Amino acid sequence: MNKESNQGLVPHTDKSSLTILCQNEVQGLEVLSKQGKWIPLNIPRGVFVVIVGDVLKAWSNGRLHAVTHRVMMRGDKDRYSIGFFAVPKEEMEIEVPHELVDEQHPLLYHPFKYGQYFYYYASTLREDALQVFAGV
Numbered sequence: 001m002n003k004e005s006n007q008g009l010v011p012h013t014d015k016s017s018l019t020i021l022c023q024n025e026v027q028g029l030e031v032l033s034k035q036g037k038w039i040p041l042n043i044p045r046g047v048f049v050v051i052v053g054d055v056l057k058a059w060s061n062g063r064l065h066a067v068t069h070r071v072m073m074r075g076d077k078d079r080y081s082i083g084f085f086a087v088p089k090e091e092m093e094i095e096v097p098h099e100l101v102d103e104q105h106p107l108l109y110h111p112f113k114y115g116q117y118f119y120y121y122a123s124t125l126r127e128d129a130l131q132v133f134a135g136v
């Protein structure tokens with residue numbers, strides 16, 4: 001079987017601040033470990049999945065990890081997933097608080113307006129958009 005045909009949603013980080021997902025019993029969500037291994041999640045019914053998006057990663061100066069995730073479809077059951085995406089207003093300035101910057105934790109992201117970042121991502125679809133757009 002062609003492996004690609006199982007791909008429900010390509011690998012990505014969310015462009016939100018925070019995402020909350022709720023799905024039916026048909027699994028498929030996978031997260032990429034820092035070692036580069038895809039880990040399938042087994043999400044019990046009624047459980048919410050909370051995913052840190054690029055905005056919280058930047059705002060926390062990289063303390064919070066925006067995990068790369070994808071959806072792989074197996075079997076022939078329908079999968080339903082509903083997502084709540086918390087996103088800043090376009091004009092909102094995302095700026096690392098000075099309390100999170102010191103010698104051990106150098107500044108990782110320049111301040112940026114959310115709308116400009118989202119526009120950059122949407123027009124390039126680069127998965128390293130945050131690093132390229134706002135990385136120090």
Ligand SMILES: O=C(O)CCC(=O)C(=O)O
Nearest residue numbers: 014021023029071081083
């Ligand atoms: O289908 C899912 O549960 C994940 C959806 C997702 O990652 C997204 O919409 O960004």
Ligand SMILES: [Fe+2]
Nearest residue numbers: 012013014069
């Ligand atoms: Fe996502």
